[in-house]
Amino acid sequence: MNRFVYYGYPQASFPVPQYYRNEDVQRKETLVLPKNVTYTTAVEPKFTEHLIQHKGLTIVITTTVGKLVGTLDDVFIDHVALVVRGKKHHIRLCEIVYFEKADEKSG
Numbered sequence: 001m002n003r004f005v006y007y008g009y010p011q012a013s014f015p016v017p018q019y020y021r022n023e024d025v026q027r028k029e030t031l032v033l034p035k036n037v038t039y040t041t042a043v044e045p046k047f048t049e050h051l052i053q054h055k056g057l058t059i060v061i062t063t064t065v066g067k068l069v070g071t072l073d074d075v076f077i078d079h080v081a082l083v084v085r086g087k088k089h090h091i092r093l094c095e096i097v098y099f100e101k102a103d104e105k106s107g
Contacts, residue, residue, distance in 0.1 A: 041078045042094060051075045051099065058102040063095045069102055 052075045061068045061082060068091070070084035080096070082089045 043077065044093065048075060048077075048093070051080060054099070054101065059099050060102045061091060061099045062097045063091060064097060065095075 051072065054072050055075065057072060058070065059072050059082075061070075061080070068082055068084055068089060070082040070089070073081040073083050073088060075081075078094075079090050079092045082091060
């Protein structure tokens with residue numbers, strides 16, 4: 001009386017045909033780039049001016065994650081380049097808390 005009833009998919013006793021795609025797998029859409037894109041950045045002219053006055057000098061830059069001591073290589077509109085032990089670091093201006101001229105014994 002107790003019959004086993006299977007509610008899942010029945011077992012196929014015949015081979016299942018493979019599925020093949022006739023067209024290319026890659027899409028044939030063309031890449032459309034947006035036009036008239038405007039990039040903005042926060043500019044702090046006085047802070048940037050003070051940084052430029054320290055180009056070539058050894059400075060300490062305090063960022064939101066810590067301090068870096070090195071030679072200020074260049075100042076850009078959105079970041080500075082600082083050389084620390086021969087390795088160039090690019091630090092975003094918005095992450096700089098403050099900077100100061102390094103002591104002569106630092107470095």
